[in-house]
Amino acid sequence: MNPNRFKWFYLIGFFTILLLPLLNLPPSFSPPDWGKTIPFRIIFSIILFVFAYQLLFKQPKDILEKLAFLKKNHIAWALVSLFGIFLLATIFSLDPHFSLWGSPYRSGGFVNFGLYITFAILSFLLIQKKDWQKLWDFSILVGVLVSIVALFQQFGIFKEVFVYLSSRPPSTIGITTALAIYLLLLSFITLGFAIKTPLKKWFYIKKPAYFLSFILFILVSIFITQARSAYIGLGIGFIFFFFFYPIKFFSKKSIIVKSIIAVLLILVGFTTYCVNTQKELPNIIKESKFLSRSANRLSIEEALTDPRISGWPIALNAVKARPVLGYGPENFSIGFDKFYNPEPATHLGDWWDRAHNIFMDISSQAGIPAFIIYLALFVILFLQMRKLKKEDKIIPHAIQATLLAYFTANIFSFDVFSTYLIFFLIVGYSLALSFKEENNEKPFPTTKYREMILSLLFIFLLFFVWQYNIKPFQINGQINTALYQAENKDYVGAVNRMEEILLRETIIDNYLRLQYISIIGQAIEKNPQDASILSPKAYEILKENIITRPYYTRNWMLLGTYTNHLIIQERETNPELANQLKEEADYYFQKANKLSPGRQEILVEWIKTDFYRGEYIKAKEKAQECINLNPKFKDCYWQMALSNIYLKNNEEAEEYLETTRKMYNYTTSEIYLLELVNACIDGEDYQTLAETYQSLIKINPEEIKYRSSLAVCYMLLGDNEKAREEAMKVLELSPESKDEVEEFLKGLN
DSSP: OOHHHHHHHHHHHHHHHHHGGGOOOTTTTOSHHHHHHHHHHHHHHHHHHHHHHIIIIIOOHHHHHHHHHHHTOHHHHHHHHHHHHHHHHHHTOSSHHHHHHOOTTTOOSHHHHHHHHHHHHHHHHHSOGGGHHHHHHHHHHHHHHHHHHHHHHHHTTTTTTSOOOSSSOOTTTSSHHHHHHHHHHHHHHHHHHHHHSOTTTTTTTHHHHHHHHHHHHHHIIIIIIOOHHHHHHHHHHHHHHHHTOSSOTTSHHHHHHHHHHHHHHHHHHHHHHHHHHOSSOOHHHHTOHHHHHHHHHHOHHHHHTOHHHHHHHHHHHHHHHSTTTTTOTTOHHHHHHHTOOSSSOTTOOSOOSOOSSHHHHHHHHHOHHHHHHHHHHHHHHHHHHHHHTTTOSHHHHHHHHHHHHHHHHTTSOOOOHHHHHHHHHHHHHHHHHHOOOOSOOOOOOOOTTHHHHHHHHHHHHHHHHIIIIIHHHHHHHHHHHHHHHHHTTOHHHHHHHHHHHTTSOOTTHHHHHHHHHHHHHHHHHHOGGGHHHHHHHHHHHHHHHHHHSTTOHHHHHHHHHHHHHHHHHHTTTOHHHHHHHHHHHHHHHHHHHHHOTTOHHHHHHHHHHHHHHTOHHHHHHHHHHHHHHOTTOHHHHHHHHHHHHHTTOHHHHHHHHHHHHHHSOGGGOHHHHHHHHHHHHHHTOHHHHHHHHHHHHHHOTTOHHHHHHHHHHHHHTTOHHHHHHHHHHHHHHOGGGHHHHHHHHHHHO
């Protein structure tokens, strides 16, 4: 392969990688980041292999010069340090396997993050200076296409191809906020090229094309995504770009530009002030979904109720607990669960895997030293660009504005594949801008074993591509198909498909089993009669999951929940097994509660185990603990009501039933009512039992057993007339039950 072929091979590889933000094709390429990272890993690993071959056998002069440059470059040292600290955090992680690979849901993990860092370094080493503009032009074109898809989604254009989303579409990126930050990363670079490019370039087309692309990125970021993090990031970036623009401060052009920006900033500030001080917005805004949503995004009151603000104190406590190397990449949920406190989290989503804050995300995953290194990378990049302004005022300045905007936006967000890709492309480009040819290359050390080394690398490449990319990619496609079947109520097909792939071991085994549990849960909810078949499957799967991912709270909680289901199934036919399962369930909930002592969901399910064990006082104590954690959680009051029924504290039980009814009308829920039936039978509260069966009959009037049970209940209450009426309705609905009904009626006389 001659040098020219190497050049085009690398260019094609990098062009293909930069095209990946557009890739979003369910079911195989879903979730969106998973569909992007798998091709990225395959393509980039091939590039790495060819680079290794070139270095071992060809030793090109330009690459050797750049390698010598990297040895004394501060940006390169920051990148290597960042790689090293995350590697250490992975080695000492509480869950090393998950830290290494993550899951398809986020497609994170050290392998991906390490490859992003390597991508920055290799882009510098392999891309010639004259070819960088081609890469940026292509990236901007991809950004334009991503923006167009967002517009199509927003306005329902080509609905058959692009899903219509009238509210904050994510385009092909997958997350709306990530789309905004992806476009933010492209915006100032594009503006810099627009200013720098001569008007006559490309027959007067290129300069306007840059400006139009920049305007499109800003419009989509502000008006389509409406991401507050992007608003703040863009605001900081614009202030820096225009007020610190590297031209004479008192020049006519400078005064005009800065005056326009100042007026725009005043208008933005005035609009924000009006939105937050007016008691009622004008009708023209209220009647428009788009304008009213935009006004809400500017509301400070709305912003303060954002769930992430409630989550940050919890995340900060997690960082304080493991400040050196954190919990390991992708393990933020471990620390978050441990310190989860539902009291301030009125608006907080229950399960977090990201802190939505760059400081706490990195610090929780790899420790505060990792964040210091990450921050140092930004500072070094910023200062390096400042030095370069002596030679090229515009592009280094645009990169500085991008760094400030991106870092600010990430105070309220987190990265995905597409944002990492552009950020580390900027890092590689910054290295390229900083590089000066000095003809001081040193030969790369080689040995007589280079053929053997290359052969081993080739074998590893094949193994890596198949075992860690293609195979899990295929499995994930099958998972998505099964999820689609479940979504369309084909639970039998979905379960069968998951059973087929369950035995194929891959790096996403835990994710596969959690998705299978999700399908089982949906199937049981839709067809409760299938619980006897599906609950044992869920039980066995979750027992495997607690081994592969022992610090994940939901594995233990779900295992305890499905063990409770098995207790119900076995307590009549196999009391010995049921007793064993009761002890198991208690142990599983103890583990879950230890991992996340503030989770009310755990206590609610654990109380059910106490009911099955006949430990009603313990159940009541847990119900009170549940209420103390957050009085707004309705299930705590429900379990307190049931506990009192079991303990035959009827007045107290009625009080809590009424409290629950005010929060949630449990009389419309068959599941809640059946739990109440069990408690009333055990507590011999036949009056409440009769009312409960009446509610069940309203929900499902054709169910014979509800009416027959109500008839028995009336008999126990001594109301023979009503018992006879219900018995006759049973006979009417089920003539084949004539003998049983007649026998019952004889007992009433």
